[in-house]
Amino acid sequence: YPLFQKGGPQLRIFRPNFFMLVVRPGVPQPEDTVQFRVSMEMTKLDIRNYLERIYNVPVAAVRTRIQYGANNKRNHKNQREKKPDYKVAYVQLGQGQTFQFPNLFPEKEQDTETPSFDDFRNKYVEKEKQKQEGDPRRGGVPDWFGL
Amino acid sequence: MAALGARRLLRQGWRWFSQAEPAGLSAPPSPLYPPVVASMTAKSKAAKQRRLERFKERVHAAATVEEKLRLYGKLQRPKYVLYPQTFALNADRWYRSFTNTAFVPGLPPIAAFPKAPGAAPEACRAPEAGAEAPDAAKTPEAAAGAAQYLDMGELRSLTCDALLQESFYQNKKQPFLYREQDHTPGPFLTQLVSTLASFLSGRNPLLAASSFDLKPKVNYYWQHGEEVVVHGHRKGRVDPVRFQIDDNPHVQIRVPKQLPEVVPLESDLGDVPVINHKPSKLPLFKRQYENKVFIGSKVADPCCYGHTQFHLIPDKLKRERLIKKGLEDQIEVVYRSNGIASLFAWTAAQAMYQGFWSEADVTRPFVSQAVVTDGRYFSFFCYQLNTLALTAETIKNNPRKNICWGTESKPLYDVLEAGNVKGFNDEVLLHLVHFLLNRPKEL
Numbered sequence: 001y002p003l004f005q006k007g008g009p010q011l012r013i014f015r016p017n018f019f020m021l022v023v024r025p026g027v028p029q030p031e032d033t034v035q036f037r038v039s040m041e042m043t044k045l046d047i048r049n050y051l052e053r054i055y056n057v058p059v060a061a062v063r064t065r066i067q068y069g070a071n072n073k074r075n076h077k078n079q080r081e082k083k084p085d086y087k088v089a090y091v092q093l094g095q096g097q098t099f100q101f102p103n104l105f106p107e108k109e110q111d112t113e114t115p116s117f118d119d120f121r122n123k124y125v126e127k128e129k130q131k132q133e134g135d136p137r138r139g140g141v142p143d144w145f146g147l
Numbered sequence: 148m149a150a151l152g153a154r155r156l157l158r159q160g161w162r163w164f165s166q167a168e169p170a171g172l173s174a175p176p177s178p179l180y181p182p183v184v185a186s187m188t189a190k191s192k193a194a195k196q197r198r199l200e201r202f203k204e205r206v207h208a209a210a211t212v213e214e215k216l217r218l219y220g221k222l223q224r225p226k227y228v229l230y231p232q233t234f235a236l237n238a239d240r241w242y243r244s245f246t247n248t249a250f251v252p253g254l255p256p257i258a259a260f261p262k263a264p265g266a267a268p269e270a271c272r273a274p275e276a277g278a279e280a281p282d283a284a285k286t287p288e289a290a291a292g293a294a295q296y297l298d299m300g301e302l303r304s305l306t307c308d309a310l311l312q313e314s315f316y317q318n319k320k321q322p323f324l325y326r327e328q329d330h331t332p333g334p335f336l337t338q339l340v341s342t343l344a345s346f347l348s349g350r351n352p353l354l355a356a357s358s359f360d361l362k363p364k365v366n367y368y369w370q371h372g373e374e375v376v377v378h379g380h381r382k383g384r385v386d387p388v389r390f391q392i393d394d395n396p397h398v399q400i401r402v403p404k405q406l407p408e409v410v411p412l413e414s415d416l417g418d419v420p421v422i423n424h425k426p427s428k429l430p431l432f433k434r435q436y437e438n439k440v441f442i443g444s445k446v447a448d449p450c451c452y453g454h455t456q457f458h459l460i461p462d463k464l465k466r467e468r469l470i471k472k473g474l475e476d477q478i479e480v481v482y483r484s485n486g487i488a489s490l491f492a493w494t495a496a497q498a499m500y501q502g503f504w505s506e507a508d509v510t511r512p513f514v515s516q517a518v519v520t521d522g523r524y525f526s527f528f529c530y531q532l533n534t535l536a537l538t539a540e541t542i543k544n545n546p547r548k549n550i551c552w553g554t555e556s557k558p559l560y561d562v563l564e565a566g567n568v569k570g571f572n573d574e575v576l577l578h579l580v581h582f583l584l585n586r587p588k589e590l
Contacts, residue, residue, distance in 0.1 A: 030428050032236075060236050060474060063430060092236055094473060 003043065018042055020050060020089075024101040029090070031098040032060075036089040040066070047089050058094035203506050212446050212502050219504060220368050220438030226389035227431045231488035232461055232481070235429050236474070239483040240420050245371055245390060246491040247537055248530075248549040249417030250483065254578070255409045255529055255552050257585075302576060305346065306559075307568045309338040314563055325462045332522025333397065333459055337361065340398050340457055343583055353586040358401045358450040363443035365394040365456075367492035369505070371537040374425065387538060388426065391438065392492040396517075397459040399443055399493075400583075401450040406514040407587050409531050409550075416550050442496040451500050453493050453515040455582055458485055460521035479555060482519045486528030487551050490517050494532035494549075508536045508545075516582050524556035525575050527582060554578075 001013055017039050025035040038047060044062040051057040069083030093099060110116070134143050185193035187201070202218075209215040229242065243250060313335040322330035341359065348354040370387040410416065427433070442453065462468075464481050494513040503509045513532040518525060534547035561570025 028424055030424050033428065058473070060477075061234075096476075 001041070003045075016041065018046065018050060020047070022101070030092075031100070032093045032096075034091045034093065034099045035101075036091060038064070038087050038089045040085065040087050042087065042089075044089075047091065051091065058097065059091055060094035061092040063090045064088065206504065207507065212500060215502060215504065216440050216446075216499060219499075220440060223435055223438060224386070224389060225433040225435045226368070226391050226438070227426050228434050229390055229392045229431065229488055231392065231394050231485045231492075232458070232464060233484060234464060235431075236477060237480060238429065239480050239487055241422060241426070241429050241431075242484050242488050242491075243551075244420045244422045245426070246487065246549060247371070247419050247534065247542070248487055248491060248551050249415075249419055250487070251416050251550060251552045252554070253552060254527060254554060257407070257409055297580065299573060299576075302343070302346070302580060303571060303573070305342050306339060306576060307571070309335055309342060310560070310563065310568055311566065313338065315566060328459055328462050328465070328522065332520070335522065336457055336459060336520065337398055340400075343580065344400065347580065347583050351584050351586050353402050353404060353454070354400070354583065356403055356450075357454060358444065358448070360399045360401065360443050362395060362397065363399050364441060365392075365396060365399075365443055365489065365493050365496060366439035366441040367392050367496045367499075368438040368440055369495065369535075369537055371539075371542070373539045389438075390426075391436075392488055393439070394489045394492055396456040396489060398457040400454040400456075401443055401448075402452055402454045403449045404587050404589075405452040405511075406454065406516075406585055408512040409514055409529065409552075410512075412512050412533050413547060414533075414550070415546075415548065417548075419548055440496050440499050442493060442500060446500055451497065452513075453497055454585070456489060456493060456515070456517040458489060458517060458519045460485070460519065465521060466524070482526040482556050483528075483553055485519045486517050486526065486553050487530070490515055490528060490530035490551065491532070491549065493517075494530055495535055498532060498535055503535055505536050505538050505541055508534055508541070508547075516585065518579065518582065519556075523560065524558050525579070526554055526556040527578050528553040 001011060002008075004010060018041070019039050020042075021037040023035050023037055025033075029035060036047070042050070042064075044064055047062050047064070048059045051059050064087055066085060066087050069085045071080050071082045073081045073083075075081050134140075185191070185197045187194060187197055206215055206218050209218060229245070235241070239250070242248070313331050319330065344354050344357070344359065348357075368389070368391045370389050372388045373385050374388050376382055376384050376386050442451070444450065460481065466478055469475065469478050469481070494515050497515070498509050498513050509532065515530050517528045517530070519528065520526070529552040531550045533549050534545055536542060536545050536547075557572060557575050558570075559572055559575045560568045563569070
């Protein structure tokens with residue numbers, strides 16, 4: 001859609017495909033910078049208004065770039081498969097706020113009383129091994145000869 | 148084979164079971180083989196070290212300063228381009244870490260008010276300057292030594308003349324879009340500085356011998372820190388991080404003698420912020436072009452030391468625009484980053500013109516001053532360069548830091564009405580005058 005400039009007609013768009021997905025940055029970003037994947041049609045002004053009006057997040061600066069999705073992989077028919085392009089926005093928060101992407105998969109502490117799957121598996125493996133071994137009274141001698 | 152072995156055992160000078168030689172023998176014979184050193188062309192760290200040492204020796208052995216500068220900036224690689232007047236948020240913190248500068252709010256006592264051993268009366272409503280006696284408001288007494296009599300009325304009238312001439316008396320058309328700063332505050336600043344400098348040159352002989360530059364260029368190139376090259380044919384190698392400043396102050400004054408040091412060379416007045424992110428997150432971008440080091444004139448110019456720079460804030464970074472965007476706290480950051488970056492580039496380039504560089508650190512501090520303004524608000528900065536050694540190796544055992552003193556921005560006047568200047572602020576004018584009067588103690 002054409003950007004509004006002074007003197008031009010005010011166009012309205014209903015139900016635009018505007019989404020914002022906060023992602024963990026691949027390279028470390030400064031504390032006040034949040035990284036988003038946004039719709040390709042969103043501009044810096046749209047991103048700023050989105051965050052300020054809908055979520056009340058003070059935005060100091062927005063920078064965007066478009067990430068090209070590669071077109072090198074081939075499927076079983078030897079046709080090239082395109083990974084979709086997407087737009088990345090780096091938003092610097094205002095009023096000195098900081099943001100750190102949370103750790104979504106923290107390490108769980110092992111509970112020693114409740115038996116876990118690993119303990120069960122270890123016990124099964126031990127039982128199988130004992131079945132394989134012969135009579136302990138024979139002292140390790142195999143039983144394919146003798147009585 | 149046995150015969151050969153036997154002959155080897157009986158060779159001259161081969162002593163297995165001999166006794167220790169008596170002390171006081173003649174000097175050991177000259178070595179038979181050349182010293183074992185690393186290769187020059189191999190792809191190894193030792194070879195890289197040897198090439199670096201050879202480069203450093205070449206620069207140290209250069210005959211003239213021009214040759215040193217030429218060798219210093221000979222190798223061109225992508226470098227970060229720093230802009231002193233930038234819209235980046237909290238840029239002054241990043242710039243302080245790049246230039247190893249500690250910021251001290253307020254002005255040092257020497258630059259703020261020049262020391263006056265006797266009573267230094269000033270014919271103005273005597274400000275809260277130092278420990279002057281209450282009789283400072285009287286007319287000049289015959290004080291011991293030179294009486295410093297500052298005619299504030301004359302200076303105020305000069306300033307108001309310049310202001311009104313540019314904004315009221317002269318018929319100018321409407322400024323073009325986004326060119327307001329070049330329309331009125333620019334010419335006002337040049338007019339003000341030139342009239343004040345010529346008025347005070349009688350008082351300050353250094354100003355009489357100074358060089359007054361209009362829209363000069365100031366460039367400086369340096370290396371600070373290390374990074375791993377991300378992509379390209381040099382991927383994976385550890386490279387120094389290179390920076391370049393290309394600055395255009397509005398007006399600058401260069402002098403033949405250096406300003407006196409403010410604090411001793413090894414003083415520690417603050418902390419340098421440590422930033423572990425890559426400079427490109429500021430945002431800062433890389434480009435490759437000429438590595439220039441320039442103070443505003445070439446090396447042979449007698450006025451090779453800096454006195455004062457005057458910077459004009461561009462239209463993009465004006466107060467009103469920042470307030471409209473909701474970035475009130477960045478207003479002071481703009482002034483500070485401009486002061487720190489421009490002054491660092493200027494003082495470091497002056498030091499390089501004297502033959503110092505990152506391997507040959509400065510032996511005396513270099514001091515310069517700057518005034519950053521947008522036409523109405525003035526900030527004053529004083530910079531002392533204590534060290535040029537910012538590369539990864541030289542900064543390890545370097546306890547010195549560069550120091551920058553700076554003020555907040557204060558308005559010179561409140562409102563400009565037709566033919567009248569309302570709410571004139573004498574303090575700002577006093578700071579400006581004292582900046583211009585700063586001179587080495589011998590003069």
